[in-house]
Structures are given as C-alpha cells and as structure tokens.
Amino acid sequence: LKIFSGSANPKLASAICSHLGIGLSRLKVSRFSNDNLFVQIQENVREKDVFVVQPFIAPVGDTILELFIILDALKSASARRITAVIPYYSYARSDKKDAPRISIAGRLMADLIQTAGADRVLTMDLHSDAVHGFFSIPVDHLTAIPYFVNHFRERLDLDKAVVVATDAGGAKRAGRFASRIHLPMAIIDKRRVADTEVEQGLVVGDVKGRDAIIFEDEISTGGTLVASVATLAAAGARRIYAGATHGVLCGPAIDRLVDSAIESVAVTDTVHLPEDKRVDKFVTLSVAP
C-alpha cells in the first residue's frame, strides 16, 4: 500500500499515514516556464495498491488538474489499483441542471477522474448523494458524523439541545446526525438570493430555550451560517453551535463568523483552516483515522 499527496492538503495525507504507521510516498510536482504542470512519481509503484489524497481545495482548477496528472502518471507506472481520495469534492454542488444551458460539472469531473486513471474513489460527506451515482467505478462515501457526535457529546449538555438543518435540502443530512446523537431536529426555511447571500424566515421545530447545533456539509462564505444564527436567536434558541464537515471558509466567512453570536464552529481537516489568529472559535476534528 502506498499513499501519495497532491498539493491540496499534505497535512491530512501525513496524518493518514501516521495513523497507518507508514511513510508518505514521494512524488514531485513542478511547473514548466509556460505554466504546464509536471508530475513525477518518485517511487516504484508497479503492482501496488496506491492512494492519492487530493481534496478539491482552491485553486480548485489547478488542484483537479494536478490530480488528473498524478492519476495518469500512476497508471503509466503500472500501479495495480489507484484510489483517488477526495475528502472534499467541491463540484458536488453542481449536481443538477437547475438553470438552462449549464453543465452538471459534478458529473463531468467524475468522468474525467475515471478517464485519468482512478479505479476507485473515497470521499466524504458529499453535498449531494446524487454525485455518488455519477461514477461507474466503486465509490466509498464516508461520513464525519461520528466525529461530530463525539465532539458535541463531550462539549455540551445535550439534555436541552436540538439539531438544526439550515434548509430543506440539508434536512436528510442533519437528520442522520440527529438520530446518531439522539436529539430532535428543526429545519430553517432558507432561500439563496445570491452566491454569497441567503435569506431565511421560519423555523420549523422547537428551538426556544434550547442549545442549537447547526449541522452542515460545508461552510463556504458563511452566509448560510450567520443567517441561521440570527434566525435561531430570534426564535429564542439559547446558545448556538455549528458542525460542518468541510470548512472551506472563503471570502468573508471568517469575519462573518467571528462577528456572529455563534459559540463555536467545529469543522474537520478535509480542508485546512487558514492561518488566522482569530480562529479560536473554530475547532478542527481530524478525519484521518
């Protein structure tokens, strides 16, 4: 078994290797002067069971292209089986044709991953379960829910708590978490008005006087989360916490969350938290195990 890392999240790849008690295998990634990427696998992988860790982190286009070239290089080097480990599959948000003349890019990426040489994919908490079906190779769709269950059990008194889904689309996911942690659930009525802005209204369910745990697949600009915090506070929730597998935290996300009334935000290490001093509200749970 050999584990390689692309440039996206070598810390996670190293943590996975430490957990397995093996070293990270070596590859070299560089750029030619015309900006073309160059990848060379620096170990013999003939007949080996090989894993490449590369979550789709910004710059997403470069990250994905690098993965394709690594997969192709491994295939050319006669690896026996190649598993693309993509803990965060950003294009899962592009899973349907919900506007005219658009691409279902989540499916396109799946096609290209297979073409590049992956025999199998390992991923985590996809935004949309439909993405699983975009692949014709085996996909292991893991979840970080058990880590969040342990985290909130240790941190909160769950006697008067409630799990909250930020919209109807996330209700299934939050419901899975709620049943694992044995808590009731509430759902917020959310409408996205722009990429970075959401509007929210009613809360369906009982949150008054309860600690609310908002449960999400990802935090991108933080718009959903801050709007949810305001909605829950107005509905009488006591303290408000959040758990989200992928802490993408782009654009204004950190400022928005630091300035919000949220107590703490738990994310996993599928994506790196930016080196920002104000992130003491954030707790990172490692999914390396």
Ligand code: R5P
């Ligand atoms: C959307 O449906 C997802 O589950 C998340 O709510 C969304 O990705 C969060 O995006 P943002 O942080 O930009 O509001």
